[in-house]
Amino acid sequence: MNQPVPPSMSSLAAPRLGLPQAVVPVMFSQRAYLLIALAISLVFGLIALPTGVLPRNYATLGEATLLCINAILVFQIQFWLHFLLRYHPSAVQRWFARQSLLTDRGLRALLTAVLVTSYSLGRYYLDASLGINLDKPSITLLLTLAQVVSIVGLSCQVGIELVERSRYLASEIELLRHEQLQARYESLKQQLSPHFLFNSLSTLGGLIYDEPAAAERFVNEMAQVYRYLLRHGEQMTVPLHEELAFVRSYAYLLQMRFGEGLELHIDLPAEVLDRPLPPLALQLLVENAVKHNTVSRRHPLVISIDLAGADQLRVSNPRHPRLSPVASSGTGLSNLTNRIRLLNQQQLLVEQTDHAFCVLLPLPASIL
Missing domain, CATH: 3.30.565.10 (Histidine kinase-like ATPase, C-terminal domain)
Structure with a gap:
C-alpha cells in the first residue's frame, strides 16, 4: 500500500509573495466581475455627460447619448481585456497567471493603452467619415486623453484586485485559524x-x-x-x-x-x-x-x-x-x-x- 498522499497536495497552488500573480488571486466569478465592470463603466458614462455637454452652448439629445455611450464603451473594452487575460480560462490566461506580478501588470497596462488608443483613433476617424460634428480635440490631445483614460481604467482594475486580495487574505486567515485548531487537536490526540x-x-x-x-x-x-x-x-x-x-x-x-x-x-x-x-x-x-x-x-x-x-x-x-x-x-x-x-x-x-x-x-x- 502507498503511504497516503492527500489529493490537495497535488492541486494546491503555491503562491509566493512578490513573485507569481497568485499573490492577487481571482476571487470574483466571471459573472460578478462583468457586473462590477459594467457598473463602473456606467458611472464613467454618466460622468462624461456634464463634462462633455455643459461647456457647449447647445447639445442635442443624440450628442449627449453618444458621449455617454462612448465613455461606457471605452471602459468596457478595457475591462473585457482584463476579463480575457485574467478571468476567462484559456491558454493566454494561464500564461499570464504564471508571470510575475510586475510582468502581468506591465503587459496588461501596455495592452490597455494600445487598445484604448486604437479605439480612440478609430472613433475619431469614424466620426469624421460619418459627419458626426462633435467638438474634436487635436490628435495630440486625443492621444493624451486616451492614456489618461487607460490609466483610470487600469486603476479601477487594480482596485478590484485589491478587493480580491483582501477577500483572499480574510479567507486565508480563517483557514489558518482552522488549521491551528486542527493542529492542536492532532497534537492533543498524539499526546493522549x-x-x-x-x-x-x-x-x-x-x-x-x-x-x-x-x-x-x-x-x-x-x-x-x-x-x-x-x-x-x-x-x-x-x-x-x-x-x-x-x-x-x-x-x-x-x-x-x-x-x-x-x-x-x-x-x-x-x-x-x-x-x-x-x-x-x-x-x-x-x-x-x-x-x-x-x-x-x-x-x-x-x-x-x-x-x-x-x-x-x-x-x-x-x-x-x-x-x-x-x-x-x-x-x-x-x-x-x-x-x-x-x-x-x-x-x-x-x-x-x-x-x-x-x-x-x-x-x-x-x-x-
Whole structure:
C-alpha cells in the first residue's frame, strides 16, 4: 500500500509573495466581475455627460447619448481585456497567471493603452467619415486623453484586485485559524494516543527488570517527547534543531520497540539548524513511515533526514508495504501541507516510487 498522499497536495497552488500573480488571486466569478465592470463603466458614462455637454452652448439629445455611450464603451473594452487575460480560462490566461506580478501588470497596462488608443483613433476617424460634428480635440490631445483614460481604467482594475486580495487574505486567515485548531487537536490526540502510550509502557515494563539502565534512559527520552509536545505543540514554528532533538527522542522510543528494524539517519549542516519549520512536522513523517511499512530486522526501515537543496529538507524511507495495510485518511499530511503553505507560501512535495517514499519540506531562512 502507498503511504497516503492527500489529493490537495497535488492541486494546491503555491503562491509566493512578490513573485507569481497568485499573490492577487481571482476571487470574483466571471459573472460578478462583468457586473462590477459594467457598473463602473456606467458611472464613467454618466460622468462624461456634464463634462462633455455643459461647456457647449447647445447639445442635442443624440450628442449627449453618444458621449455617454462612448465613455461606457471605452471602459468596457478595457475591462473585457482584463476579463480575457485574467478571468476567462484559456491558454493566454494561464500564461499570464504564471508571470510575475510586475510582468502581468506591465503587459496588461501596455495592452490597455494600445487598445484604448486604437479605439480612440478609430472613433475619431469614424466620426469624421460619418459627419458626426462633435467638438474634436487635436490628435495630440486625443492621444493624451486616451492614456489618461487607460490609466483610470487600469486603476479601477487594480482596485478590484485589491478587493480580491483582501477577500483572499480574510479567507486565508480563517483557514489558518482552522488549521491551528486542527493542529492542536492532532497534537492533543498524539499526546493522549493510547496506542503510543500503551506500546511505550509495555516496552518500559520489559526493560525495568532486565535492563534498568536502558529503562532509565527510556523514561528520560519519553519525558523529553511529552515535554516537547506540551511546550511546542501549539506554536506556529520551532527551530529545526529543537524538532530534531524531539525526533531523536521519539525515534529512540520506537527503536526500543522495534530493535534493529528501525534506523534514523540525520545528515544536516550546522548552518540550517536554526531555520524554522512547523512543530511535529518531522515526527509526523517518521510516524507515517512506521505506520505504513513493515519494520523488521529482515527489512529494516531506514528513515533519512537530509537536504535536497539549499532551502529544501528531505525525509525519505524505503517502501516495504505492510501485508495488512493500515487505513488512513491522509489528514496528517494534508494538515501539514496547509500549515506550511500558510506559513511561508510554499508547498510540501511528495515523491513516491515502487521502492522509495520521499517528502520534500521547504526550509526557508525565515517565515514570510
